[in-house]
Amino acid sequence: MKNSYTQKQQYYGDYLALDKILGAQFPESEAQNVDAHDEMLFIITHQAYELWFKQIRYELDSILEIFGSDQVNDNSGALQIVNQRMRRIVEIWRILVDQVRILETMTPMDFLDFRDLLTPASGFQSYQFRQLETSLGLRMKERHQQAYYKHQLREEDINKIHDLESKLSLFDAVDQWLKRFPFWDIEKYWRDFEVPQGADPNLHPFWATYKHTYQQGLQGLERTRIAMADFDLLFFGGEDRQTRLSPASCRAVLFINIYRDYPLLQLPFQFMEKLLQIDELMANWRYRHMIMVRRMIGMRSGTGGSSGAKYLKGALDSHHIFADFAGVATYLSSRHLSPKLTRAMERQLQFRV
Numbered sequence: 001m002k003n004s005y006t007q008k009q010q011y012y013g014d015y016l017a018l019d020k021i022l023g024a025q026f027p028e029s030e031a032q033n034v035d036a037h038d039e040m041l042f043i044i045t046h047q048a049y050e051l052w053f054k055q056i057r058y059e060l061d062s063i064l065e066i067f068g069s070d071q072v073n074d075n076s077g078a079l080q081i082v083n084q085r086m087r088r089i090v091e092i093w094r095i096l097v098d099q100v101r102i103l104e105t106m107t108p109m110d111f112l113d114f115r116d117l118l119t120p121a122s123g124f125q126s127y128q129f130r131q132l133e134t135s136l137g138l139r140m141k142e143r144h145q146q147a148y149y150k151h152q153l154r155e156e157d158i159n160k161i162h163d164l165e166s167k168l169s170l171f172d173a174v175d176q177w178l179k180r181f182p183f184w185d186i187e188k189y190w191r192d193f194e195v196p197q198g199a200d201p202n203l204h205p206f207w208a209t210y211k212h213t214y215q216q217g218l219q220g221l222e223r224t225r226i227a228m229a230d231f232d233l234l235f236f237g238g239e240d241r242q243t244r245l246s247p248a249s250c251r252a253v254l255f256i257n258i259y260r261d262y263p264l265l266q267l268p269f270q271f272m273e274k275l276l277q278i279d280e281l282m283a284n285w286r287y288r289h290m291i292m293v294r295r296m297i298g299m300r301s302g303t304g305g306s307s308g309a310k311y312l313k314g315a316l317d318s319h320h321i322f323a324d325f326a327g328v329a330t331y332l333s334s335r336h337l338s339p340k341l342t343r344a345m346e347r348q349l350q351f352r353v
């Protein structure tokens with residue numbers, strides 16, 4: 001890209017291509033001379049969603065490019081840029097959740113005026129929404145009712161999803177980035193670290209200490225409910241491990257959560273917060289959409305032919321992308337129990353000049 005440009009005499013409507021955008025609403029009821037006032041709102045609402053999806057994809061693609069080019073290291077400004085763009089995505093999702101309210105001014109009877117005219121089209125076929133989910137990290141094998149995709153989406157749209165799946169997703173990019181967490185070298189950073197008696201001598205000093213104090217800190221029922229075998233599986237791996245996020249990344253996530261007040265960990269912590277916010281806001285959207293659908297069509301099937309609200313509930317329950325990051329919270333212990341870091345580690349976690 002170049003930095004120089006030619007100054008043109010712009011006109012508002014041309015610059016924004018308003019003729020195209022404002023001329024792109026074609027209510028089927030109008031074409032067929034059917035009385036259905038609310039179809040215009042239905043179309044414009046969907047188009048507004050699609051425009052915001054486009055902006056989210058644009059931000060997401062740029063974030064993936066930064067991760068893909070390996071610029072994200074602790075001393076570069078890249079993580080700052082990533083966080084700024086993640087924040088934008090979060091804010092757009094807030095608006096998208098809130099926007100459901102406008103369509104809710106349409107009553108079920110108003111919807112029935114034109115519902116049959118749009119069958120079998122459905123938001124299910126929104127390829128931008130599918131691309132967005134895929135770029136974040138949702139894989140076809142994890143999708144609720146996969147067979148339904150084959151029936152409902154055009155082949156070219158299914159291919160778009162598969163193509164994207166073969167590229168780097170945000171989930172995988174973050175996993176690779178966290179795996180490189182560089183501070184486990186015992187000789188360099190952990191030589192003076194005090195390991196309490198009774199801690200596992202086979203583990204890294206920090207993890208031996210952390211596991212020991214965590215276990216000691218469990219109270220009441222949790223002492224029996226939380227199996228330390230699960231702690232080992234999550235942070236050190238094993239055959240029965242179900243978690244997608246790698247053990248090394250789970251260790252980094254826990255460490256960043258505990259020591260997030262150190263300057264070097266602040267941006268990574270904020271970034272992880274944003275991953276969870278996006279997941280939560282998308283779940284909120286799925287929930288609001290499902291409730292709206294229930295109110296609009298009760299237990300009828302969707303125009304796309306699914307079981308309607310029942311399908312949407314299944315997708316809501318199973319399409320959390322960054323749940324592993326939240327899962328680590330099970331193994332956080334309170335601040336006063338957190339091991340004190342060595343001087344060498346503390347020095348590493350300060351900003352360097």
Ligand code: HEM
Pocket residue numbers: 045046049050103111121122123124125126129286289292293296297301302303304305306307308309311312315316
């Ligand atoms: C009257 C309003 C709406 C109704 C009754 C409705 C109904 C449904 C139903 C029943 C489904 C399940 C698939 C099917 O069988 O069709 C669905 C999926 C979907 N709809 Fe809507 N919808 C409405 C508005 C919207 C709006 C405004 C959007 C914004 C883009 C949207 C986006 C989606 C998406 C992305 C899915 C797929 C969700 C997933 O698979 O997790 N819908 N909708």
